[in-house]
Amino acid sequence: MHDLCIIGGGVAGLATSIFTARAGLDTLVIDGGESILARNASLENYPGFPNGVDARRYLQLVREQARNAGATFELGRVTSAERRDDTDPEAGFALETDGGDPIEARRIVAASWSDSEYLVPLDVGRTQRGSKHFVSADEAGRTAVDGVYAAGRLAGEPHQTIVAAGHGAKVGLAVIHDSDTDFYHDWVAPEGYFTGRGRDVPPGCEEIDDDERRERDERARKRMRDAFAEPLDDQPTMHPSVERD
Template identity: 50%
Template structure:
């Protein structure tokens, strides 16, 4: 199957990135091996908007729901390999490829990645975001990926999450971001917006504005933004309140995970 974006890892950074790319109408697949670190927290108290904290499993579930509502697809599967499958253009006078052409003579239509999972599924994508914790073995088959070993493995990126490979990004903890949920969520969003910029998408806003906010000032509604009237605003607020009442009416039913080293054999 073919996607625009495949995200490896279904933790805070990966799901945050998926929400942005899917909302921008890129076909997005999240491959989640499970066991996100955030679910081990006894009580999550470092996320803005929850003054008394929030159950970490509930928060994780809400991130999944938000990404899916934005249009992302999520599968529980472990990725074993990511490979480049580019096709190159004949730019030379005798059909030879111009070795000086950037990114191995590929453009957005040529660049592809093949992603292999333990379920023997193979999917292809134009972009890949690596958002696992410190797992990097699945990137071994790609030339140009810079790895950093500081007792744990990280992927070398620029300040926006770009790796040395065109179309491949790293987000969150894997990109050396601090071990904080708020930071990783923000970085996942930033990496997604960077990807959208690199895809030459129009400037992207994740913003719902009141009716007339732009148009009454003679401005076009920016890409990714929408204006809604008061009845629609009230409808969405009511839906939001209903959702939150349902999700928080009872304690989260999931068991409290712990570190693998503390589990009984």
């Protein structure tokens, strides 16, 4: 029984997984394959990249960050999601996939734009706009079904990477809150920030001394140098409706 199963390995689902895994929740991401962001030729409006960044490289780094946080991944597509026990809301959910064993989770996050047919048995409330279906959710991604959340474009958020990431993080915080995990706000502070004022370090926070700060900074800079040392060989994915020779 996983604490959380995130359905969709795009930006929103990955952002959710980073926060929930760092909070200590057993987080599984069901990745249906390529994110729609892989169609982007150059991601140029995401803060922190003054000249833009290859969208596929960005996705690789976010997936790596999720794994480093402790999230696990399974490749596949969820075909149905149902309550394990209709009389017990705490019993969690059972998910069927197209290629693997059934998966059980206490909570699920739907971040699988634009596929949400697997949610029909749960009656979360879907609305149709043109050929697409959206899941009804509040600002934090909570749906009408306790334990079921929706993140990113599937929840009606604007179709921009920074928005999807931010909403995914917000949903992750809602999951953490609802799970009663002892969590503050995930902050690495300099040594003495709390203890120097006679306070205990709050849950979810960490104090590090200057040597540790420098070591972490060096590891981070090295990883980014390695990540951007060479261009990616593969090409952005074209929209499936475009014919190519």
